[in-house]
Amino acid sequence: MTDIATMPQPVSFGRRLKRFMADRPLIPLIILLIILVVILQILRPGIVNERWLANTAKFAIPLAILAGCQTMTMLTGGIDLSVGTVATMSAFIMATQIVNQDPTVAFLLAMLPAVLIGFVNGIGVGVFRVHPLIMTLGTSLIGTGFLQVYQRTVIASGAKIPDFLNWLGTGLTYGFPNALLLFVPVAVLIVFMLNRTGFGRLLYAVGDNERAARLSGVRYWQVITALYVLSSLLAGITGLLYIGLIKAPSLSLAEPLVLPSVAAAVIGGTSIFGGRGGYMGTIIGALILTVLTTLLTILQMPEGGRRILFGFIVLFVTAAYLRIVEDR
Amino acid sequence: MTTNPLLDATGVAKNYGAVAALRNASLSVLPGEVHALMGANGAGKSTLVKILTGAINADAGRILIRGKQLDVRSPADARRAGLLPVYQEPSLIPDLDVLSNLRLTGTPIEPFRAWVRELGIPNLDIRDTARDIPLAILRVLDLARALAVEPDVLLLDEMTAALPANLAEKVLEVVRRQGDAGRSVIFISHRFVEISALCDRATVLRDGSTVGVVDIEPGIEERIVEMMLGTRIEKTRVAARSANDVGTVGGRNPRLSVRNLQLGTKLNDVSFDLANGEVVGVFALEGQGQDELFAALAGSIRPTGGTIEVDGAPAKFSHPSDAVQAGIAYVPGDRTEALAMQRSVRENIALPFSAGLRKWGPIRMRREQVVVSGVIGRLQIDTRVLGEVQRLSGGNQQKVTIARWIAANARTILCFDPTRGIDVGTKQEIYKLLRELAGQGKSVLFYTSEMEEVQRVCDRVIVIFGGRVVDTFPVEDADEPTLMRAAYGLPRGARADVGILADVRPASDAEAAS
Amino acid sequence: MSRFFRNQGWVAGLLALLIFLFVITKLIQPGYGSGDFGSLARAVLPYAFAVAAQTVVVIAGGIDLTVAAMMALTSVTAASMMNGASEEYALFVVPFVLAMGLVLGALNGVLIVVTRVPDIVVTLATLFVLQGAALLVLGAPGGAAAEWLKASVIGTVPVPGLPDWADAWVPKALVLLVVCLFIIWIPLRRSRLGLSIYAIGSNELAAFRSGVPVARTRIIAYALSGLFAAMGGLSLTISTGIGAPIPGPYLLASVAAVVLGGVALGGGKGGLLGPIIAVFVLRLVRTDLTLLAIDPNVTAIIEGLIMVAVVMFGAFITIRGRPVGATP
Amino acid sequence: AGKYTIGISNTVQGNGWREEMICAMKAQALASGEVAKLNIAHRNTDAAGQLEDIRNLISAKVNAIVVNPADPAGIKAGLEEATKAGIVVVAVDQAVTEPSAYIISNNQEQYAYLGAKWLFQQMGGKGEVFYMRGAAGASADSDRDKGFKKALAEFPDVKVAQEVFTGWQQDQAKQQILSFLATGTPINGIWTSGIDNVIVDALVEQQAPMVPVVGADNAGFVGQLNTVKGLVGAAVTNPGSIGGAGVTLALQILDGKKPAQQTVLVNPELWENATDAGKAKLKSAADPSLSPEWPVSISIPEWTTYTKDQIVACKGPGE
């Protein structure tokens, strides 16, 4: 009878490696990223140079910040689909108000709708318990509508991209994109907030078990409202950065970033059901997506084929990552 | 043994990563016997049940059913093989009504209804959605659903843990009859009273391995405990009257003073005091308003009438955070209600520290670490599986729910059935802990579904029936017949002539009272 | 009675709202008649199938982001197959395309089950794959539809025993919708399979422990979603006479209508009738906005407001009506 | 006050060209004095959604419908019903297959052909071109592709170095051109389908060698052609004001003045900065006060009568 007993067997190297990676989920993600870069380099030798790195960073940064919004909201079991609209609104308002307003005033005007939309999202989700998907979708529709009404009033005055945003969005200093000046503090702040502050703890707790948090004295609506306002503010700032990068204020400027921002957070290991995840993974997720976009751009194949490939790669990356991290 | 075992499992092992939930478990069940499966919290009982019924797959081991090796890879397979479990957690689909739940599992309806009546629930509406049904009733429905298909082997994982005494007794009765009818039952419980009243043999697990199989006979408890824990433990009576005197120094306001509390039809005119340094027990049958009383004191629901005073000052709680502010903490009976399962033990314990708006800022990690490891040590929480709380066994999870409030230094703890499904060793620890807290001048309100606990820890007992306080005893007067009588709404001294009270004391009580 | 209101109250409320909107419409445009109702039914058709596709999956506790892309792919496939082919050939095309939807939907399910990646991510990935496939089938809008198919949504159905004026209010499109959806849905809902779909959405672990084959049920739910989406795709081809490879606005609309229709995102609750009525409400609102000649930018605001307000209202009455003793 | 109600249906929202088209329709309706009310259905949708809008406009009993079709064939049924209901139907920007409808349209195939041909000539009839298309699967994109391919066929030594779809989105286009530049692949020219100013920006930012760029007459790009040093390029007109022309045509028909043919094609012009004559033309066309996404050709001489102030005010009758 005892002969079948499982003695703790000597752990094989493969298992040890797996456990090592499972405890440090960032490592497999970084490896995936490196693999993609290597493939890119093989396909187009010489492409991976200083300039390419800077460009990749430039595009990954706005995506990573928006994905940060998704990470934070997803930790509570939510999602923020209004980030695209908010970013677009801030960018458009900034570009049109700067024409005949003081930069500070223009900035404040640009952030106003962000705060408002975030607040309404927060109240809807936190107090009225509307599903975040629906709530943020609704506010983004409303926001878009207001933006279009607003747009008609500023056709005559035109738009201008402030030099500062231009510098921030596209400039380089010693080969490093200036956008890092914005991103590094933001990223540090988010990571610190999630791991080392009471508010961050509450995001995880609320997303994992709202009733438990409530019994511990947490007021759900406060956390949620603060969260969505914060998310919107970050989205608004991203909008300003993005307009500095793209330099063409359109009414759908940041819309294409919304789905990728969700994907980046998920690829980075944040659970859409709440309670699990972190921002470092998300940053790598955003980089992976950006590199992947480049990779597909330079592939000579019909657009249909490119999209199919993109879909499969995203699926493969997330599945492989989950496999590595999940098994404990 | 002459008969062949109906179910025979040997060498079962299961690893969760680095944690071995089962190392070498074996279990052999004869036809017609009620077989106890015993072990301390985390010994692997639930894991074994899940493996036997196909809910999880073992890493190693051999399972024979009627001498044949069957491939049980899913609960559906187990069902076909005649193995039916009632798991530790209710498994009715919350959003379906009872009828649909029956249709889903292909359970015949009439036998089910009959069993439900037999188990002491006369007026079940099978169109009720499972989500709206109280936990205790759900457990009974789970059992009735299993019984209705007349399984060969019925596996009951802590079936009685969440049941009030009256329902638990019905369950025991029914289970006993299963054995008489030639069907086998595997019965998991931490209550020796039940084991000795019901079971023929017991298999004891320790740390994932079977350490012995014994016949149940008078006096065997000590041996089982020894096997379970590996050492002798002393069953002490912790209730220390002397501690009581310290807390209620004259003249000061009671810590909590409840007057004429009213809550819809659930609570009527409830009044009582809770002094500093006092442990007050609440005893009641299922659904007499105790849930609502605790919820109201914890700020989860707003009472419709009456007053609550804290330290002599009137208090109004519109949210649990108000109660927490007033130093009143609530430990729910259902662990899943109290814990963020995917978060670490540390985060769970430290959760109240960040709750208030003022405390959203940076955390002083070092200080937190000291406080948290302090309580972990004090409660001897098993953190072999550092990391997610969901990987702790039930008993250790329960400890975390209490540890949180000790760390937060709450002055009053409302414990709702804190020993539900906890092994004897851990129970003793919790009793001691509660007394210790009282000794430090803290006050505890303690609801329990086990009569014996009342006597072990409380200074006073209040009994609730139909949403009213029917009686309050000092603990010396609270012997079991008196408590039971009061719990059925009969005042002290009245004669028990109502039918149901005739068998209030099951035969086994005599042994248990020792 | 109270149980009826608890379970069906939302649907009854929606129905009342729909009737109220019809009254409003008649007040705005006294000439609103059976022909206009027929137009409404035709406009509803693709949305209704999209929302049915979403509903099945949401009840099963998932979400399907491929609904619109699946419609596009099936639509272009049908249109390109019927292009230049005989009328009879369409008799083959219709079942082929439906089967294709079923299989592709099942494939979504299989991928979710096998990779164990959350469904929102898997369907986000397959969304790209399906879009790519649609582009490979038709690089630009085109193709054709058989005349008899086009005729199948135009006009009315003569119901025996009904006077002509009443017949006029029974548009073919509506009959087609009712037949296609409810022929599948009603028997399904009452069957064990249907219960299993609700069960895995309500509590997957409990369902598994009740002996529900969780993986198989999930695959079937996605297969059904694919089937309904294929019906939606066919309805697009039938009404426009072409296939377009770019997905229409059906994804977000389907999610919105599912929620408006009283199906909980998260699973286990609700039915198909509510979402279908919600689609009618949303389409009729659009009609009314056009009849009133509201500024088009304001219509976006109004549609967003309606969505948010109705869901908030629903949340509000559930908070109010929560039985005493339950914590939220 | 006018006497007619005109319905408008458009299926792309939030894009500068389309916004200008809508404003041109409003301004022309106001300027004509014949229109009492505009009834505008303007949202992001597909052909089926446009059918719904058209039918709603029929229910609203408008006198004429001016439509920018989501697809030439896909809305045939709706347009037919409109004509049957006695409504004048005018399609702008693209053709439609419904024979009863009048069409006043920019010639998309010619648009692409004109620009591509000029570009290939600039490249000296040989070399590599970066081909940046619009949205994959859109009918305007496939029409332009035909024109581009036609020009390409005339220059056998010109090769497409890379073909990408910008989806008519600024950010995607910019990321694509930057990625492409980073590969270091030598190119001799860029043809882009209306997403142009971000391309020039990218070239300047990266200090990449300037190659000829052909885009549309968007204000931003026209400005760049005048000011960016070393940039040789051409803007091909694709006036959003075609919307105003559609309103004019609808009103003429309502007033009983039917045009000679069903289809009126507005042919594109090409403004380049390689010659002095071209430079002068670009100078006069430039309009920095407009949003960079708006085409500068805010009017079409024989078809629109509003002033710049009117189109910029973007107000229709009764507003």
Ligand SMILES: Nc1ncnc2c1ncn2[C@@H]1O[C@H](COP(=O)(O)OP(=O)(O)OP(=O)(O)O)[C@@H](O)[C@H]1O
């Ligand atoms: N999903 C899991 N992941 C990791 N560890 C687990 C998991 N489930 C159980 N364990 C571990 O396996 C061991 C046995 O757990 P099990 O639930 O079987 O104990 P038990 O005997 O039923 O205890 P209790 O009496 O507290 O219910 C415990 O140490 C527990 O922490």
Ligand SMILES: Nc1ncnc2c1ncn2[C@@H]1O[C@H](COP(=O)(O)OP(=O)(O)OP(=O)(O)O)[C@@H](O)[C@H]1O
């Ligand atoms: N971040 C923390 N880390 C470790 N221990 C903590 C932390 N915050 C609070 N505690 C401990 O929890 C207990 C209660 O502290 P808490 O701050 O909740 O009390 P309080 O009554 O709200 O006090 P105050 O009014 O000063 O905020 C104290 O024993 C304290 O040491």
Ligand SMILES: [Mg+2]
């Ligand atoms: Mg257990």
Ligand SMILES: [Mg+2]
């Ligand atoms: Mg237990």
